[in-house]
Amino acid sequence: MTPGRPVPPPLAKPIPMDTAKPIPMDTAKPIPMDTAKPIPMDTANPVPAQSSDPEGSTLAAAFGATSPDSGLVPLTVARRAPKEDDVEIAIEFCGLCHSDVHATRGEWRLPPYPLVPGHEIVGRVTRVGAAVQDFAPGDRVGVGCLVDSCRECESCLDGLEQYCERGNIGTYGVPDPRNGNAITQGGYSTSVVVDRRFVLRIPEALDPAAAAPLLCAGITTYSPLRYFDVEEGDSVGVVGLGGLGHMAVKIAKAMGAEVTVFTTSEAKFDAARELGADHVVLSRDEEAMAGANGSLDVIIDTFAAPHDLNPYFRTLRLDGALFQLGLPAEDMPPVSPGLLIRRRLAYAGSLIGGIEETQEMLDFCAEHGVASDIEIVGADQLNEAYDRMVAGDVKYRFVLDTATLQEPSERADA
Numbered sequence: 001m002t003p004g005r006p007v008p009p010p011l012a013k014p015i016p017m018d019t020a021k022p023i024p025m026d027t028a029k030p031i032p033m034d035t036a037k038p039i040p041m042d043t044a045n046p047v048p049a050q051s052s053d054p055e056g057s058t059l060a061a062a063f064g065a066t067s068p069d070s071g072l073v074p075l076t077v078a079r080r081a082p083k084e085d086d087v088e089i090a091i092e093f094c095g096l097c098h099s100d101v102h103a104t105r106g107e108w109r110l111p112p113y114p115l116v117p118g119h120e121i122v123g124r125v126t127r128v129g130a131a132v133q134d135f136a137p138g139d140r141v142g143v144g145c146l147v148d149s150c151r152e153c154e155s156c157l158d159g160l161e162q163y164c165e166r167g168n169i170g171t172y173g174v175p176d177p178r179n180g181n182a183i184t185q186g187g188y189s190t191s192v193v194v195d196r197r198f199v200l201r202i203p204e205a206l207d208p209a210a211a212a213p214l215l216c217a218g219i220t221t222y223s224p225l226r227y228f229d230v231e232e233g234d235s236v237g238v239v240g241l242g243g244l245g246h247m248a249v250k251i252a253k254a255m256g257a258e259v260t261v262f263t264t265s266e267a268k269f270d271a272a273r274e275l276g277a278d279h280v281v282l283s284r285d286e287e288a289m290a291g292a293n294g295s296l297d298v299i300i301d302t303f304a305a306p307h308d309l310n311p312y313f314r315t316l317r318l319d320g321a322l323f324q325l326g327l328p329a330e331d332m333p334p335v336s337p338g339l340l341i342r343r344r345l346a347y348a349g350s351l352i353g354g355i356e357e358t359q360e361m362l363d364f365c366a367e368h369g370v371a372s373d374i375e376i377v378g379a380d381q382l383n384e385a386y387d388r389m390v391a392g393d394v395k396y397r398f399v400l401d402t403a404t405l406q407e408p409s410e411r412a413d414a
């Protein structure tokens, strides 16, 4: 986008008002505790996890939290027998998202415990229900942050299930109305059963472990870039270089944009350039910030602590937009309305993406060879990985290899 170019079509639309609602899906609504069904934990006579009994649920090995300070411990989770629209998936990999840490530690709200986190799920189909035409056993598939929605409100009908007016059904920690209000349990597990409408196809060209983070970090950054219609020649700014930021850099580059990374740490300059950034700006260096003034079309702000946005608004051109993706626990410093008015700037939020757009993103990433930079961990390293995530010590996403979860029948205490 060049200065003076008309507002791109996506911005002609009003910014979805739903972004004003409390966001990460994980924070959606307080869950009445009485709807939480305890996971049958290490039952005396576990059903073999690979049971083929179509009537009965199967047990999957999992890791999750039993209280805010339990850390992640081995659990057993019951998965329903596939109903006619269901897809049963043997999970191979699951990305570790920062929301998983907040959720399991009860930092946003007290979740129903026990809680198995994980919404960056990749695996292979093992069974499908009678009405499922588009998936077959053996297909490589994924599940992101959503496993259902009302399917009939305006947002859902527009393929924007993440903004479902009745509240989307997150992959873990919320009651699932179409399944007896059972609490959804996520992907730190050996299997999961999900309605076909919320199952994604993972192109075989993508490495399955490196593709897992695309299902949250990837789509969260892809969606606003697509909404703004970023294309060859546009200039994109990325604030913060963590799990989200590194995906924003890669995807914006693959869209043909010139990318500027803003970071608080000089130590990240080389890493930003390795990811493909054309420019790197130290955000606490006022002179360097001023040097970027009026140079960008869109900014993807992934920084999750309160920070002053006004210096970033100054770096935008006429009709530019700043998308805020990080959700700080406290209020942000005030925004200067004059900065927005003088260049017709938009200040927007954005929440993951709908199912159709998530599939589009996966296909785009396969076509352009984009995936996450990952470090694979085993179940016994999960707690250490959480501590390292909180310390920012990961390049750029941990992914759990679910082969390291024991089957329930193999457990010492089974």
Ligand SMILES: [Zn+2]
Binding pocket: 097, 098, 099, 100, 119, 145, 216, 217
């Ligand atoms: Zn996430």
Ligand SMILES: [Zn+2]
Binding pocket: 149, 150, 151, 152, 153, 154, 155, 156, 163, 164, 165, 166, 167
């Ligand atoms: Zn809906």
